Amino acid sequence: MKPKISSECYASEAEYINALERRAGLPAGFSAGSVELSFQPYEINAPKPRVMRLSAIVLDEPTGLFAGSLTQNAFPGAPVTIARRRLEGETLRGVLVNNSIANVCARSGEKDAEELLDAFAARIGGSGREFLCASTGVIGWRLPVPEMKAALPSLKKSLQTATILDVARGIMTTDLFPKVRAAMAGEAKVLAIAKGAGMIEPNMATMLVFILTDADVDRETLRRLHREAVAVSFNRISVDSDQSTSDMAILLSSGKKKVPGEDSFREALLSVYGALAEDVVRNGEGTGHVIRTVVRGAADTRTAEALGKAIINSPLVKTAAFGNDPNVGRIIMAAGDFLGTSKTNVDPGSITVSIGGHLVFEKGSFSLDADKEAQIFNHMKEAQLDPDNNRYPAHDRRIEIELDLGAGEASAAVLGSDLSYGYVRENADYRT
């Protein structure tokens, strides 16, 4: 039986892009653009010339309505260090983003970035200190500042007020698809794009995410709601348990539209952040299956979330998922490893585990027979992202794992991916 194409997926890449185009309209008060440039990397003798996309998101007027979540990595890139300062400031006017080079651990990384932002501000208006920068790509190399500065006039020319789609494409590295999500809160729009396909792990920020809105919500509320939404979306996904040095999720508001109330804005944020976070996993490098683990009955949310992540990050669970192997033992192993190592007090006899809605573990032992195994195999097989069909999301199904610890009321859902040949291929030689 051929899997059905659900309402969130598309029968061809062209239809997927059409759907993005329909939702990609910019909120009031923003313009966006993207250009391509080529450069010769400085650091290594005579490597191949490379292509970079330079993109910008610009507000018509400086805004005080912004919020950001930044990586916790101890060796952050220059853009993160700069953002940490700017997010404490009064106003922002936009973001300059490049792919190809991450500007991490490069000599004079901050100086290079500030020089670019000053040059950008000189063309756009305002001061360099009112702009953020974001970079993704190879770590350790210097930005090609002269080539990037030379591209600024065309970047300015590319700015338009219609769509974010070019920027969503411009920030991609190994992503399979551009990623755009949108929702309305009354008349106000929430529009978000993400780059992210590897080094995807918790603790914010694990990718580049830009959320644009025209909602008139005060700064403190904006920051609180952003933090809450990040905590249950981008901080609950993991492709490979590696937290990048570069990543950030930045929310900018032009404040031009009234919203019906805080709840409607929160709903819009949660739906956009949640959907975009799942897009990132489904676009993960070499992802063959999306896996969702829901942990219920935990003493607190932190335990539920950490246990869920321990399961979706276990290489043995991930490879079993890749092989459509209903290997209950590895889920139990990973859960037991986390619970034992973290000294979490749980009675194995009170835990239940199900896969795809089928109960597979209760009262301390397996609950499996051949029929159930076959049904779970089918559940996993149907969640497989067919590699011959990977030009648009093949479907929106997941492997669904549920654990109930029977030890409390807290719960959390986390999303991860399997571990495939494709992941190894993609990552074993990133730079060639």
Add this chain to the structure above:
Amino acid sequence: MKPKISSECYASEAEYINALERRAGLPAGFSAGSVELSFQPYEINAPKPRVMRLSAIVLDEPTGLFAGSLTQNAFPGAPVTIARRRLEGETLRGVLVNNSIANVCARSGEKDAEELLDAFAARIGGSGREFLCASTGVIGWRLPVPEMKAALPSLKKSLQTATILDVARGIMTTDLFPKVRAAMAGEAKVLAIAKGAGMIEPNMATMLVFILTDADVDRETLRRLHREAVAVSFNRISVDSDQSTSDMAILLSSGKKKVPGEDSFREALLSVYGALAEDVVRNGEGTGHVIRTVVRGAADTRTAEALGKAIINSPLVKTAAFGNDPNVGRIIMAAGDFLGTSKTNVDPGSITVSIGGHLVFEKGSFSLDADKEAQIFNHMKEAQLDPDNNRYPAHDRRIEIELDLGAGEASAAVLGSDLSYGYVRENADYRT
């Protein structure tokens, strides 16, 4: 240039086995044996019949000289639960080990194991409570107790006092090679075998390890030295960051030979445990490279060890190693992720990183040029375990990563493996 075969490696599988035979002689006071049986698994309707090896290590007389380290997994197998009790007891007479089924989360797992041990003791002497059992293999299935009991007469017949080699073979699952290490402390011998190729991670016990000695060392000293040696060997390796539900390292002494002193016995333990731990990594499922990470200049050993493990467990570092990609950025990313998340206070400017003896990071930025990259590529390439040559350890080289945090005097060395297509292949369909 063809890699040289070092003194620890062998030009053919036959020569490797010859070397094991030379070191596999049992210490005084022990006998060992192994038999094969076939069985029909209970749990799943009409699966294929399977083969199991049942092995035993038996002391001539009960001994009070024993020590053990057990998995911290919260869902331990029945053998671990039983061992936890027995290790508190007065005397032990031996160990019964099976592969094929792990006896974890199986209905009546403890009862089945105790029934087997009673039947074994009835043939060998003593009581079932004086024997440990150990099991490795599929989780969730029941032991085939009747078939195992039926094999006990031949198991008893197989016992001999000459060599551990049959048992080293009998406990293998997906291991490429049997693993035997030995050292002398004066007249006393320390002999150890290990099973382990996946689910290899810290916190003991991550594999089955049996260490036999005839050294006359008092019980408290034996336990202390065992604990110390495990901490710097088996607890410092990781193949896939997954701590198994089953694993254990058990030391048994017949006490029949005097040792020159505690130091010589400690030396013998450390050399045997260390070499065997590296054998386990080199035999890891799909291992293409062994990676050693040495962290120096840490404030304490725990930080050095945890940081080393964070690096060798990073999927992006592991895939880069597989591809011989001198990707300094991923080492920095993984180190920064650990240091940031654990809120370890380290100045990025004081850290140095080298690969294969080449300095690649200092003063907060990369120190790389094309020549150095080429040399590091060669270092990695020479450490590659050629998949066409995997019937005996191809060589004993490793990718050597060194970090100096410049923040203290503590250091630790940890061993890990790369992430290869072979690992995915081996684990994506374990049971077929």
